[in-house]
Amino acid sequence: MPRMLDVSDEVRAEIGDEEADRLLAGENAPGSYDCTSCRTPGDSEHERTSTVLFIGDETAVLAFAHAGCLPSQVVQVTEEQLQGAVRSIGGTAGGDPQQAMPEQAVLGVTSGLVLLAGELHPALVVEPTAPIVRPGSMGVGDDFLPLLIEQGFMPLTELVEVPPVLHGWSVLLAAGQLHAVLQPGTVGGQPVAWWQAHQPLQVTDSWRAAANKHQQVLMFAAPVGSIGRQPREDLLRGALDKAAANGKLVASALPLAGT
Secondary structure, eight states: OOOOEEOOHHHHHHHOHHHHHHHHHTSSSOSEEEOTTTOOEEETTTSOEEEEEEEOSSOEEEEEEETTTOOSEEEEOOHHHHHHHHHHTTOOTTSOHHHHSOOOOOEEEEEEEEEETTEEEEEEEEEESSOOOOTTOOOOSOOHHHHHHHHTOEEOSSOOSOOOBOTTOEEEEETTEEEEEEEOOSTTOOOEEEEEEEEEEEOOHHHHHHHHHHTEEEEEEOOTTSSOOOSSHHHHHHHHHHHHHTTOOEEEEEEEEEO
16 A cells, blocks of 8 residues: 655655665555654654665665654764664664664653742753663663753753853744754754654744843753653742752753744
């Protein structure tokens, strides 16, 4: 049965017309898959699906994503990242595309207002659903905070002042909805999504007003199990304070992109 697949020209150029046509005919494409962006299930028989080709120095892996999460594209990654991904699940490159990409934790994102130095600031709190292991690592630890610190996020022991701006990163708002957290692309390239909403997230009028006022959003990140889903902003603040006191919180101010 033909799949609802999108194979971009750049992906077709890399995999060849014959392979692209086989995918579109449904010969090589999976029916169900886990989206390589949001990690929730997808079905290429019933919903538009993008082919995403990850290319390392020597290896290429084809993955699939909801068309609403990512367009069909070629993504350059390091060979270490790609081989680590393949090794981590015991697959082999060139085999089943679904077995070649690692299981990734989903990043839970909560929006709220945080009071710092007598002023309310818009904030995003990011907490994965599982430990984040460094690409290529065979360990079972959690490298989420060290990886973010390497990107320029600052460790916090208490919430008393606005963290420094992390240039090159940004928060994408469009039509009053939260779409993505963007990080710098490779060597002068366009920014790429570090986190992207499967569906745009609604934010409150007060949160959007604060974001427009400050033209930046504070991003706090903590390892799995540190914050949890807090139903009220006062409880969220309490969880942030506790995570900071326990040395499990990093933060940066990210410029606002969009409105």
